[in-house]
Amino acid sequence: MRVVKITKYGTLDVLKLDCLEKPKPKDDEVLVKIKAIPITTEDPLQRKGKPYFTRLFLGLTKPKRSVIGAEFSGRIEAIGKNVTLFDIGDSVFGHSGSNLGCYAEYVCVKQNGLILKRPLNMNDEEVAPVCTFMAAWNFMVVLANVKPNQNVLINGASGTVGSAAVQIAKSFGAIVTGVCSTTNIEVVKSLGADQVIDYTTDSFTENNELYDIIFDVANKSTFSQSKYSLTRNGIYLNPVLSASILAQMLWTRIFSQKKVKFSATGLLSISIRKGYLKQIVELFEKNKLKTIIDKRYCLEQIIEAHRYVEGGNKKGNVIINMIN
Numbered sequence: 001m002r003v004v005k006i007t008k009y010g011t012l013d014v015l016k017l018d019c020l021e022k023p024k025p026k027d028d029e030v031l032v033k034i035k036a037i038p039i040t041t042e043d044p045l046q047r048k049g050k051p052y053f054t055r056l057f058l059g060l061t062k063p064k065r066s067v068i069g070a071e072f073s074g075r076i077e078a079i080g081k082n083v084t085l086f087d088i089g090d091s092v093f094g095h096s097g098s099n100l101g102c103y104a105e106y107v108c109v110k111q112n113g114l115i116l117k118r119p120l121n122m123n124d125e126e127v128a129p130v131c132t133f134m135a136a137w138n139f140m141v142v143l144a145n146v147k148p149n150q151n152v153l154i155n156g157a158s159g160t161v162g163s164a165a166v167q168i169a170k171s172f173g174a175i176v177t178g179v180c181s182t183t184n185i186e187v188v189k190s191l192g193a194d195q196v197i198d199y200t201t202d203s204f205t206e207n208n209e210l211y212d213i214i215f216d217v218a219n220k221s222t223f224s225q226s227k228y229s230l231t232r233n234g235i236y237l238n239p240v241l242s243a244s245i246l247a248q249m250l251w252t253r254i255f256s257q258k259k260v261k262f263s264a265t266g267l268l269s270i271s272i273r274k275g276y277l278k279q280i281v282e283l284f285e286k287n288k289l290k291t292i293i294d295k296r297y298c299l300e301q302i303i304e305a306h307r308y309v310e311g312g313n314k315k316g317n318v319i320i321n322m323i324n
């Protein structure tokens with residue numbers, strides 16, 4: 001099968017096309033013929049082994065898994081002898097966890113892992129990035145407990161996590177303001193945002209509005225800058241781990257009515273994340289959520305896909321379609 005391998009951490013040129021033997025599913029695994037994979041902001045980080053603490057999982061000096069990529073959609077081609085939850089021919093999507101292995105034509109996944117049947121109203125390409133909604137769910141629903149009529153601001157509303165967060169907040173009845181650059185205003189409006197702020201001309205910290213929740217997906221503000229734009233019990237969310245976020249989280253938990261919150265969604269247990277995913281799928285089935293596809297590539301164009309994603313201005317998602 002065709003794969004993209006990396007044998008060392010580094011720049012774009014470490015991504016190499018290669019061939020490997022097709023994997024065989026173990027007793028509790030399914031073999032998925034991959035149809036589409038999203039290239040997320042995590043992919044260039046897996047390639048570079050950054051931030052460095054992630055090498056504890058990825059491999060200290062070189063990648064433990066030469067085939068990276070963790071999200072997929074596809075068709076089940078074979079099942080292990082103990083598999084009861086899926087059948088050959090099922091259309092599925094999911095996340096292969098620390099096994100990675102999705103820059104390939106086939107991947108094996110445990111039946112109890114992060115894998116679900118594809119909603120009937122979605123195709124392979126649309127469903128491939130659905131696992132990215134888990135982070136937005138974790139922040140908006142679990143950490144912030146978003147409620148109807150709350151005033152919510154999403155800074156970085158046109159990217160992968162931001163576009164999911166806008167829609168999830170809207171589906172809970174919040175009043176949503178999205179922040180993005182001029183070129184992405186229409187995209188953010190199409191997600192249902194009630195207001196859009198163009199950060200190239202205006203600043204949400206200077207518009208005299210108060211928000212119950214500020215989700216700084218883009219990590220372009222700080223709690224100190226944002227706290228005057230929060231209501232009395234407002235919550236500032238930031239998805240990027242830093243010493244200052246952790247310190248502010250601890251400090252505000254005890255000493256402030258306004259709270260700072262962070263969580264690493266990828267470190268939550270599979271059963272917790274699968275719970276999120278099932279609730280997200282219900283909203284997709286009711287057409288309350290959609291995935292935005294910005295660019296499409298084939299596996300041979302993996303370097304271009306990584307280059308584009310690293311640019312930091314993708315609208316929604318970037319997809320690799322497997323031609324097989």
Ligand SMILES: NC(=O)c1ccc[n+]([C@@H]2O[C@H](COP(=O)([O-])OP(=O)(O)OC[C@H]3O[C@@H](n4cnc5c(N)ncnc54)[C@H](OP(=O)(O)O)[C@@H]3O)[C@@H](O)[C@H]2O)c1
Nearest residue numbers: 041135156158159160161180181184218220239264265313
């Ligand atoms: N903690 C977790 O569980 C978790 C999970 C997943 C991801 N993450 C992190 O979340 C972050 C966002 O990921 P993503 O996949 O959504 O990234 P992305 O798709 O690249 O989106 C980033 C967005 O930031 C916007 N942006 C750039 N400069 C901005 C500015 N000055 N002000 C406001 N917005 C600006 C861009 O919009 P324009 O193009 O309009 O400029 C872009 O849409 C990453 O750091 C990722 O590592 C954390």
